Amino acid sequence: xxxxxxxxxxxxxxxxxxxxxxxLLSTGLKxxxxxxxxxxxxxxxxxxxxxxxxxxxxxxxxxxGVHPQDVDDLPDNYLDIxxxxxxxxxxxxxxxxxxxxxxxxxxxEKQLRVFxxxxxxxxxxDLPVSIHSRDAMGDTMELLRRYKPKGVMHCFxxxxxxxxxxxxxxxxxxxxxxxxxxxxxxAVESMLAVADDRLLLETDCPYMxxxxxxxxxxxxxxxxxxxxxxxxxxxxxxxxxIDMANANTCRLFGITL
Numbered sequence: 259x260x261x262x263x264x265x266x267x268x269x270x271x272x273x274x275x276x277x278x279x280x281x282l283l284s285t286g287l288k289x290x291x292x293x294x295x296x297x298x299x300x301x302x303x304x305x306x307x308x309x310x311x312x313x314x315x316x317x318x319x320x321x322x323g324v325h326p327q328d329v330d331d332l333p334d335n336y337l338d339i340x341x342x343x344x345x346x347x348x349x350x351x352x353x354x355x356x357x358x359x360x361x362x363x364x365x366x367e368k369q370l371r372v373f374x375x376x377x378x379x380x381x382x383x384d385l386p387v388s389i390h391s392r393d394a395m396g397d398t399m400e401l402l403r404r405y406k407p408k409g410v411m412h413c414f415x416x417x418x419x420x421x422x423x424x425x426x427x428x429x430x431x432x433x434x435x436x437x438x439x440x441x442x443x444x445a446v447e448s449m450l451a452v453a454d455d456r457l458l459l460e461t462d463c464p465y466m467x468x469x470x471x472x473x474x475x476x477x478x479x480x481x482x483x484x485x486x487x488x489x490x491x492x493x494x495x496x497x498x499x500i501d502m503a504n505a506n507t508c509r510l511f512g513i514t515l
Contacts, residue, residue: 260485260497261291264504264515265478266432267298267354267388267412267460270318271307274464274475282477283315290479293504294515296321298354298388298412301328302339312348319513321351321388323376326358326369337379344383350511352380353388354412360393370397377405386510388412389429395420402427410510413462417444418451425456430510432458435468435480438487446491458510459484459503 270279278286287295296319297312299305305322312320322343324332333339343349355376357369380387387409391398395416402424410430414421421431431452436445449457459481461467467476468483482496485503489496508515 259291260482260500261293262497262500262504263290263292263478263481263485264459264500264507265292265295265461265463265481266410266458266503266507266511268295268463268478269300269304269465270295270297270311270463271304272464283311283318287478288317291482292478293317294319294507294513295478296350296388296507296511299323300325300354302332302336305340305343309343309346309349313346319348319350319511320346321353322349323351323353323355323388324372325354325390326356326373326394327361327364329365329368329372332372337375340376340379341383344385349385350513351386351388351409352376352383353409354390355387356390357394357398358390358392359397369394370401373398374401374405377401377407380407380409381405386410391416399423402429408510410458412460413466414448415445416448418448421448421451425453430456430458430506432460433484433488434460434462434466435472435476435484436466437484438468439472449488450491454502455506457488457503458507459488459500 297308299322308320312318463476485499
Protein backbone atom coordinates (compact mmCIF):
# COMPACT_ATOMS: atom_id res chain seq x y z
CA UNK A 259 0.00 0.00 0.00
CA UNK A 260 1.20 3.50 -0.83
CA UNK A 261 1.53 5.82 2.16
CA UNK A 262 2.35 9.48 2.89
CA UNK A 263 -0.45 10.69 0.59
CA UNK A 264 -1.11 14.45 0.66
CA UNK A 265 -4.27 15.40 -1.23
CA UNK A 266 -3.75 19.05 -2.14
CA UNK A 267 -7.37 19.75 -3.15
CA UNK A 268 -10.58 18.13 -1.93
CA UNK A 269 -14.21 18.93 -1.05
CA UNK A 270 -15.29 16.86 1.94
CA UNK A 271 -18.14 19.23 2.77
CA UNK A 272 -19.88 17.96 -0.37
CA UNK A 273 -23.22 16.21 0.05
CA UNK A 274 -21.68 13.06 -1.45
CA UNK A 275 -19.98 12.48 1.93
CA UNK A 276 -23.02 13.10 4.15
CA UNK A 277 -23.57 9.43 5.03
CA UNK A 278 -20.03 8.53 6.13
CA UNK A 279 -18.05 11.77 6.42
CA UNK A 280 -16.96 11.39 10.03
CA UNK A 281 -16.02 7.73 9.66
CA LEU A 282 -14.00 8.52 6.55
CA LEU A 283 -12.22 11.51 8.09
CA SER A 284 -11.73 9.93 11.51
CA THR A 285 -10.25 6.62 10.40
CA GLY A 286 -10.82 5.64 6.78
CA LEU A 287 -8.38 7.98 5.07
CA LYS A 288 -5.57 7.45 7.56
CA UNK A 289 -5.93 3.68 7.25
CA UNK A 290 -5.64 4.18 3.48
CA UNK A 291 -2.26 5.92 3.69
CA UNK A 292 -3.46 9.55 3.70
CA UNK A 293 -1.48 11.85 6.01
CA UNK A 294 -2.87 15.27 5.03
CA UNK A 295 -5.50 16.98 2.88
CA UNK A 296 -6.34 20.57 1.96
CA UNK A 297 -10.04 21.34 1.81
CA UNK A 298 -10.86 23.87 -0.92
CA UNK A 299 -13.65 26.37 -0.38
CA UNK A 300 -16.13 27.24 -3.12
CA UNK A 301 -18.18 29.97 -1.49
CA UNK A 302 -18.45 31.63 1.92
CA UNK A 303 -20.60 28.92 3.49
CA UNK A 304 -18.55 26.02 2.17
CA UNK A 305 -15.29 27.78 3.03
CA UNK A 306 -16.44 28.09 6.64
CA UNK A 307 -17.42 24.41 6.62
CA UNK A 308 -13.90 23.62 5.49
CA UNK A 309 -12.38 25.69 8.27
CA UNK A 310 -14.61 23.97 10.84
CA UNK A 311 -13.59 20.53 9.59
CA UNK A 312 -9.91 21.48 9.49
CA UNK A 313 -10.11 22.57 13.12
CA UNK A 314 -11.78 19.24 14.01
CA UNK A 315 -9.45 16.88 12.11
CA UNK A 316 -5.74 17.26 12.73
CA UNK A 317 -4.65 16.11 9.27
CA UNK A 318 -6.91 18.56 7.41
CA UNK A 319 -6.05 22.11 6.31
CA UNK A 320 -8.28 24.62 4.54
CA UNK A 321 -8.28 27.07 1.67
CA UNK A 322 -11.02 29.71 1.72
CA GLY A 323 -12.38 31.52 -1.28
CA VAL A 324 -15.14 32.12 -3.80
CA HIS A 325 -15.30 29.89 -6.87
CA PRO A 326 -16.14 31.62 -10.18
CA GLN A 327 -19.51 29.86 -10.31
CA ASP A 328 -20.40 31.35 -6.91
CA VAL A 329 -19.77 35.05 -7.57
CA ASP A 330 -23.45 36.06 -7.73
CA ASP A 331 -25.13 37.55 -4.64
CA LEU A 332 -21.89 38.04 -2.74
CA PRO A 333 -22.24 40.42 0.21
CA ASP A 334 -20.32 43.66 -0.11
CA ASN A 335 -18.08 42.62 2.79
CA TYR A 336 -17.22 39.16 1.44
CA LEU A 337 -13.48 39.94 1.50
CA ASP A 338 -13.73 40.86 5.19
CA ILE A 339 -15.50 37.55 5.85
CA UNK A 340 -12.72 35.63 4.06
CA UNK A 341 -10.09 37.68 5.88
CA UNK A 342 -11.66 36.71 9.20
CA UNK A 343 -11.61 33.03 8.24
CA UNK A 344 -7.88 33.21 7.56
CA UNK A 345 -7.27 33.95 11.24
CA UNK A 346 -7.61 30.20 11.83
CA UNK A 347 -4.18 28.55 12.00
CA UNK A 348 -5.53 25.77 9.78
CA UNK A 349 -6.16 28.10 6.81
CA UNK A 350 -3.23 27.87 4.41
CA UNK A 351 -4.48 29.43 1.15
CA UNK A 352 -7.07 31.48 -0.71
CA UNK A 353 -9.02 29.18 -2.98
CA UNK A 354 -10.39 27.91 -5.01
CA UNK A 355 -10.62 31.08 -7.04
CA UNK A 356 -10.42 31.80 -10.74
CA UNK A 357 -12.46 31.88 -13.93
CA UNK A 358 -14.94 29.48 -15.55
CA UNK A 359 -16.29 30.33 -18.99
CA UNK A 360 -17.70 26.86 -19.71
CA UNK A 361 -21.26 27.95 -18.98
CA UNK A 362 -22.76 31.17 -20.31
CA UNK A 363 -24.94 31.91 -17.26
CA UNK A 364 -22.04 33.06 -15.10
CA UNK A 365 -21.20 36.76 -15.41
CA UNK A 366 -17.66 36.96 -16.81
CA GLU A 367 -17.13 40.57 -15.80
CA LYS A 368 -18.07 39.76 -12.21
CA GLN A 369 -15.87 36.65 -12.28
CA LEU A 370 -12.91 38.75 -13.35
CA ARG A 371 -13.54 41.33 -10.62
CA VAL A 372 -13.93 38.77 -7.84
CA PHE A 373 -10.90 36.79 -9.01
CA UNK A 374 -8.74 39.92 -9.07
CA UNK A 375 -9.99 41.04 -5.65
CA UNK A 376 -9.10 37.66 -4.17
CA UNK A 377 -5.64 37.70 -5.77
CA UNK A 378 -5.09 41.07 -4.07
CA UNK A 379 -6.37 39.64 -0.77
CA UNK A 380 -3.92 36.75 -1.03
CA UNK A 381 -1.08 39.21 -1.62
CA UNK A 382 -2.18 41.26 1.39
CA UNK A 383 -2.24 38.17 3.60
CA ASP A 384 0.89 36.60 2.05
CA LEU A 385 -1.01 33.40 1.30
CA PRO A 386 -0.76 31.12 -1.74
CA VAL A 387 -3.74 30.67 -4.06
CA SER A 388 -5.48 27.66 -5.54
CA ILE A 389 -6.60 28.55 -9.06
CA HIS A 390 -9.55 27.17 -11.02
CA SER A 391 -9.54 27.84 -14.76
CA ARG A 392 -11.99 26.25 -17.19
CA ASP A 393 -12.20 27.42 -20.80
CA ALA A 394 -10.72 30.72 -19.60
CA MET A 395 -6.96 30.24 -19.73
CA GLY A 396 -6.27 33.46 -21.65
CA ASP A 397 -7.84 35.75 -19.06
CA THR A 398 -6.55 33.60 -16.20
CA MET A 399 -2.96 33.86 -17.39
CA GLU A 400 -3.29 37.62 -17.96
CA LEU A 401 -4.14 38.12 -14.28
CA LEU A 402 -1.50 35.67 -13.09
CA ARG A 403 1.14 37.48 -15.12
CA ARG A 404 0.01 40.77 -13.57
CA TYR A 405 -0.07 39.67 -9.92
CA LYS A 406 2.45 36.79 -9.94
CA PRO A 407 0.92 35.02 -6.94
CA LYS A 408 2.47 32.03 -5.25
CA GLY A 409 0.14 29.11 -5.64
CA VAL A 410 -1.08 26.23 -7.75
CA MET A 411 -3.15 25.76 -10.87
CA HIS A 412 -5.44 23.02 -9.64
CA CYS A 413 -6.86 20.22 -11.82
CA PHE A 414 -4.68 21.41 -14.68
CA UNK A 415 -6.23 21.01 -18.14
CA UNK A 416 -4.08 23.39 -20.20
CA UNK A 417 -1.28 22.88 -22.66
CA UNK A 418 2.34 21.95 -21.95
CA UNK A 419 3.27 25.50 -22.98
CA UNK A 420 0.99 26.98 -20.31
CA UNK A 421 2.33 24.50 -17.76
CA UNK A 422 5.85 25.71 -18.49
CA UNK A 423 4.83 29.38 -18.22
CA UNK A 424 3.12 28.77 -14.89
CA UNK A 425 6.38 27.37 -13.55
CA UNK A 426 8.27 30.36 -14.91
CA UNK A 427 5.86 32.52 -12.91
CA UNK A 428 6.81 30.52 -9.82
CA UNK A 429 3.62 28.47 -9.59
CA UNK A 430 2.94 24.78 -9.07
CA UNK A 431 0.77 22.54 -11.24
CA UNK A 432 -1.61 19.90 -9.89
CA UNK A 433 -3.17 16.85 -11.54
CA UNK A 434 -6.19 14.66 -10.79
CA UNK A 435 -7.50 11.26 -11.82
CA UNK A 436 -8.03 12.66 -15.32
CA UNK A 437 -4.45 11.54 -16.01
CA UNK A 438 -5.64 7.94 -15.92
CA UNK A 439 -8.39 8.41 -18.53
CA UNK A 440 -7.87 6.96 -21.99
CA UNK A 441 -8.44 10.34 -23.70
CA UNK A 442 -6.02 12.24 -21.45
CA UNK A 443 -3.26 12.76 -24.02
CA UNK A 444 -2.88 16.51 -23.43
CA ALA A 445 -2.98 16.13 -19.64
CA VAL A 446 -0.21 13.55 -19.88
CA GLU A 447 1.89 15.81 -22.11
CA SER A 448 1.40 18.70 -19.69
CA MET A 449 2.29 16.56 -16.67
CA LEU A 450 5.54 15.57 -18.35
CA ALA A 451 6.31 19.29 -18.82
CA VAL A 452 6.18 19.90 -15.06
CA ALA A 453 9.42 19.74 -13.07
CA ASP A 454 9.68 17.32 -10.15
CA ASP A 455 9.68 20.17 -7.62
CA ARG A 456 6.52 21.81 -9.06
CA LEU A 457 4.18 18.82 -9.25
CA LEU A 458 1.22 18.37 -6.88
CA LEU A 459 -1.36 15.59 -6.60
CA GLU A 460 -5.05 16.01 -5.85
CA THR A 461 -8.37 14.26 -6.14
CA ASP A 462 -10.80 17.21 -6.34
CA CYS A 463 -13.01 14.65 -4.60
CA PRO A 464 -15.79 13.68 -4.73
CA TYR A 465 -15.20 14.33 -8.43
CA MET A 466 -12.61 13.07 -10.93
CA UNK A 467 -12.26 9.51 -9.64
CA UNK A 468 -9.38 7.84 -11.51
CA UNK A 469 -9.51 4.55 -13.33
CA UNK A 470 -10.49 1.91 -12.29
CA UNK A 471 -12.99 3.88 -10.20
CA UNK A 472 -14.14 6.34 -12.85
CA UNK A 473 -17.75 7.37 -12.29
CA UNK A 474 -17.70 6.49 -8.60
CA UNK A 475 -17.38 8.83 -5.62
CA UNK A 476 -13.74 9.77 -5.25
CA UNK A 477 -11.78 10.19 -2.03
CA UNK A 478 -8.16 10.95 -1.15
CA UNK A 479 -7.09 7.30 -1.04
CA UNK A 480 -7.55 7.11 -4.81
CA UNK A 481 -4.50 9.33 -5.37
CA UNK A 482 -2.54 6.08 -5.41
CA UNK A 483 -3.87 5.38 -8.92
CA UNK A 484 -2.76 8.80 -10.15
CA UNK A 485 0.68 8.31 -8.59
CA UNK A 486 1.02 4.92 -10.26
CA UNK A 487 0.18 6.45 -13.65
CA UNK A 488 2.69 9.28 -13.16
CA UNK A 489 5.32 6.79 -12.02
CA UNK A 490 4.80 4.77 -15.18
CA UNK A 491 5.06 7.85 -17.41
CA UNK A 492 8.06 9.40 -15.63
CA UNK A 493 9.88 6.10 -15.05
CA UNK A 494 9.73 6.50 -11.27
CA UNK A 495 8.60 4.50 -8.28
CA UNK A 496 5.00 5.29 -7.29
CA UNK A 497 5.91 5.86 -3.64
CA UNK A 498 8.62 8.27 -4.78
CA UNK A 499 5.95 10.23 -6.69
CA ILE A 500 3.77 10.39 -3.56
CA ASP A 501 6.71 11.51 -1.41
CA MET A 502 7.80 14.13 -3.95
CA ALA A 503 4.29 15.62 -4.21
CA ASN A 504 3.93 15.61 -0.43
CA ALA A 505 7.15 17.60 -0.02
CA ASN A 506 6.07 20.05 -2.74
CA THR A 507 2.66 20.59 -1.14
CA CYS A 508 4.19 21.22 2.28
CA ARG A 509 6.67 23.70 0.77
CA LEU A 510 4.02 25.67 -1.14
CA PHE A 511 1.52 25.91 1.72
CA GLY A 512 4.02 26.29 4.56
CA ILE A 513 2.96 23.09 6.29
CA THR A 514 5.15 20.95 8.53
CA LEU A 515 3.90 17.40 8.99
